[in-house]
Amino acid sequence: MHSKQVRRRRLVLAVLVVISLILLTDYFGESPSSPLHTIQRGIVEVFSPIQQGASTVLSPVRDIGNWFSDTFKARSQVKQLKADNQKLVAELARARSALAENVQLSRLVGLDHSDSISSYHPVAANVISRDPIVWYLQIEVDRGSDDGIRVGDPVIGDGGLVGNVSTVGATYSEVTLITNHTMSEAAQVVDQKNDSGVLVPAVGDPNQLVMQYLPTNAQGIRTGNLVLTVGFKSGSLQDLYPPGIPIGTVTNFNQAALANNGTVHVSPVADLAHISVVQILTRPRARGVRAQLP
Amino acid sequence: MSISLSESWRLPVRLAILALLVVIIQEAALSQITIFGTSADLTPLVVMSVGLLAGSISGAIMGFGTGLLVDTVLFQTLGVTSLLYIAIGYWSGRLLELRDPSHGLVPMGVGAATTAFAGLGMALIQFLLGVDAPVSWLLLQQILVTVLVNTLIALPVYSFVRWVLRPVLPEDPRRRRRRAYTTGGLSPLEATAARARSRGRALTR
Numbered sequence: 395m396h397s398k399q400v401r402r403r404r405l406v407l408a409v410l411v412v413i414s415l416i417l418l419t420d421y422f423g424e425s426p427s428s429p430l431h432t433i434q435r436g437i438v439e440v441f442s443p444i445q446q447g448a449s450t451v452l453s454p455v456r457d458i459g460n461w462f463s464d465t466f467k468a469r470s471q472v473k474q475l476k477a478d479n480q481k482l483v484a485e486l487a488r489a490r491s492a493l494a495e496n497v498q499l500s501r502l503v504g505l506d507h508s509d510s511i512s513s514y515h516p517v518a519a520n521v522i523s524r525d526p527i528v529w530y531l532q533i534e535v536d537r538g539s540d541d542g543i544r545v546g547d548p549v550i551g552d553g554g555l556v557g558n559v560s561t562v563g564a565t566y567s568e569v570t571l572i573t574n575h576t577m578s579e580a581a582q583v584v585d586q587k588n589d590s591g592v593l594v595p596a597v598g599d600p601n602q603l604v605m606q607y608l609p610t611n612a613q614g615i616r617t618g619n620l621v622l623t624v625g626f627k628s629g630s631l632q633d634l635y636p637p638g639i640p641i642g643t644v645t646n647f648n649q650a651a652l653a654n655n656g657t658v659h660v661s662p663v664a665d666l667a668h669i670s671v672v673q674i675l676t677r678p679r680a681r682g683v684r685a686q687l688p
Numbered sequence: 689m690s691i692s693l694s695e696s697w698r699l700p701v702r703l704a705i706l707a708l709l710v711v712i713i714q715e716a717a718l719s720q721i722t723i724f725g726t727s728a729d730l731t732p733l734v735v736m737s738v739g740l741l742a743g744s745i746s747g748a749i750m751g752f753g754t755g756l757l758v759d760t761v762l763f764q765t766l767g768v769t770s771l772l773y774i775a776i777g778y779w780s781g782r783l784l785e786l787r788d789p790s791h792g793l794v795p796m797g798v799g800a801a802t803t804a805f806a807g808l809g810m811a812l813i814q815f816l817l818g819v820d821a822p823v824s825w826l827l828l829q830q831i832l833v834t835v836l837v838n839t840l841i842a843l844p845v846y847s848f849v850r851w852v853l854r855p856v857l858p859e860d861p862r863r864r865r866r867r868a869y870t871t872g873g874l875s876p877l878e879a880t881a882a883r884a885r886s887r888g889r890a891l892t893r
Binding site: 670 | 712723725762764817
């Protein structure tokens, strides 16, 4: 009787482990259009309304929890933010002056300034689920193909770039954050020469980005410089992201790292850990043909 | 026959509802509350609690189901979390079957161990799958904070799972004995002691 129980227990364990390994191997080697992925999308499609409901119902709990967390965090940031504020007030005055000058000069050469965010047809979406594990870094939002969202659409929020849409269902979308290891973006540092490079997540640190391929002799880069999307266009190849969207600010600038490797560290502008509302740009190219993912 | 069949389904049905509920609460609310840069993870704690209460087979099956649900909902590689949670559920169940721990703080200790196992196991599997994120100090720090937070909430989670499963679990012999003592029933030890005392008295006479 006892040995029968032991055999049964071991059999159940072995069967479960084997099923898991088969799923893992099969899923890992499959393309996104394969049966396992399709089944997964179907299940998420069913789950999505339940998650939306749960997210709404549980929002007071979430808000209370975040209030405590934010209070502790805010207390430690007051001093730093006061210093930043003083610096930004001075920068704002300079920027306003530059903007006025820019408008005048633009009128002079006939440039069009209508490419604001609204011209990219943003769709507001609520975050309904979040990956708690440091490895995947993605969020699920409550808007999908029914709202005109497609794979590859840029996602912005909290004053900066958040990521792009990686999976779309009828009523939900999965957004891969810019700190995910699969992401990289063309970006430029707002310095004297607008030096550009490629922004990738810092290996081993999901809250940091690294800007690579900068000119090693770049002079104007300093801690606090803003980093923006480039929105390049080269023949038929176009950037997924519109130009001028803030991505982050240069942190812990190290001249030696720039001179040796052409890299600087960047902190995302958007608070990706707390973001609850995002905007999906459904027409990333305000005019002309948009970039397409394969 | 129909009564016994419905009774045999009561535990799996409760486990399935519990898994569904926990995954939804985790993804829709808890994972969006950050504490020192990370968030509590209920799922390994629930799997651990099921193992500690219902045994190794139920624990392993619960681990498989919950892990699969987490992977599906989060668009992760299917099977990764299942593999880890099977181990958590199975070994928590084996702990119950082999040691039958009675101390009230056992869920805290096992909760901490299972959370650490889940965090480090996930890191190892991701490393083997080729994710470009080697173990860093920040990652270890996040795992440590999650372990700390999960240790604090392990007891309430265990109590909740026990409350959900108690009506469908086979009666715990320890609880039965304890009830017999408090309601005036004789424990086998007391009966033996009473017999020995009366025998001693007879001999002295």
